[in-house]
Amino acid sequence: MRNQDIRTGIIAFLLMLLVGSTAWADTEACVVCSVNQGVIHLEDCPLKERVGTETFYFCKRGCRDEFLSDPESWSRKFAALKIDTTQTEAGSLPDFRFPLEPIGSLSRADLEGKVVVINMWATWCAPCMAEMPDLIKLQEQLSNEGLAVLALSFDKTSEAHRKGIKDLGLNFVSIEANKPEVQNFLKQVGPPESIPVTLIVDREFKIVKRFNRPIDYQTLKDVVKPLLQKGGDEVSSNDEGGSIVPS
Numbered sequence: 001m002r003n004q005d006i007r008t009g010i011i012a013f014l015l016m017l018l019v020g021s022t023a024w025a026d027t028e029a030c031v032v033c034s035v036n037q038g039v040i041h042l043e044d045c046p047l048k049e050r051v052g053t054e055t056f057y058f059c060k061r062g063c064r065d066e067f068l069s070d071p072e073s074w075s076r077k078f079a080a081l082k083i084d085t086t087q088t089e090a091g092s093l094p095d096f097r098f099p100l101e102p103i104g105s106l107s108r109a110d111l112e113g114k115v116v117v118i119n120m121w122a123t124w125c126a127p128c129m130a131e132m133p134d135l136i137k138l139q140e141q142l143s144n145e146g147l148a149v150l151a152l153s154f155d156k157t158s159e160a161h162r163k164g165i166k167d168l169g170l171n172f173v174s175i176e177a178n179k180p181e182v183q184n185f186l187k188q189v190g191p192p193e194s195i196p197v198t199l200i201v202d203r204e205f206k207i208v209k210r211f212n213r214p215i216d217y218q219t220l221k222d223v224v225k226p227l228l229q230k231g232g233d234e235v236s237s238n239d240e241g242g243s244i245v246p247s
C-alpha cells in the first residue's frame with residue numbers, strides 16, 4: 001500500500017514536470033490579442049482555459065480575464081480569424097520588401113534558407129540596448145552557419161537610430177519600423193505590445209518562436225542551434241554565410 005502511494009506520487013510529480021515544461025515552451029496564439037489586432041498573434045502564452053473541447057491560450061492574466069467575461073463571443077471571433085488567415089498560414093514569415101538606406105531593398109527572398117532572428121528594438125528602450133551586444137555576438141559567432149540577424153527600430157528619429165547603430169557597432173541590418181512596408185509586415189506577424197520582441201524564423205520561413213521579453217545570447221543560441229543544424233548541409237559550399245545581402 002505504501003509503496004503504491006510512493007509510486008503514484010512519483011508519477012504525479014513527473015507528470016507535473018512534463019506539463020509544466022510544455023506549457024512554458026509553448027508558443028500559442030493569445031485569443032484576446034489576436035482578435036484585438038485582427039491577426040493571429042503568436043507568443044509565449046503561459047495561461048490557458050478549456051471551454052468545451054477546445055483549449056484557449058493567453059499571454060497574460062488581463063487577456064484571460066477579458067476572455068472569461070464572454071468566452072462565447074471571444075471564441076467565435078477567434079475562430080473567424082483563424083479561417084481568415086488560413087491562406088497565409090499562421091506562423092509563417094510573410095513576404096516583404098523593406099527599403100534600405102540610402103539605396104536598395106531587403107526582401108524575404110534575400111533570407112532564403114537562413115535561420116533569421118528578427119529583433120524589435122529602440123535606443124530609448126533600456127532592455128533592448130542591454131541585449132544588443134548578445135545579438136551582435138550571435139551574428140558574429142553563427143553567421144557562417146547560416147544565421148542572420150535583422151533589426152527593426154522603433155526609434156523616434158532617424159538620427160537616434162543611426163547614432164544607435166554606430167555607437168553599438170551593429171554588424172547586422174537595422175530598418176526603421178515606421179516605414180509603411182515594415183508597418184504592413186508587423187500587422188501580419190502581430191505588432192509588438194512592448195519592446196524588445198524577438199522572432200526566430202527557421203530555414204523554411206516558419207516563425208518558430210516569439211519572445212515578448214528580453215533575451216540573452218544563451219537563450220537565443222539554445223533555440224537557434226538546432227534550427228541551424230536542420231538542413232544545414234543543404235547550404236551550398238559557395239554560400240557566404242548569414243550576412244544579409246540586399247537585393
Ligand SMILES: [Zn+2]
Pocket residue numbers: 030031032033034058059060063
Ligand atoms: Zn494577450
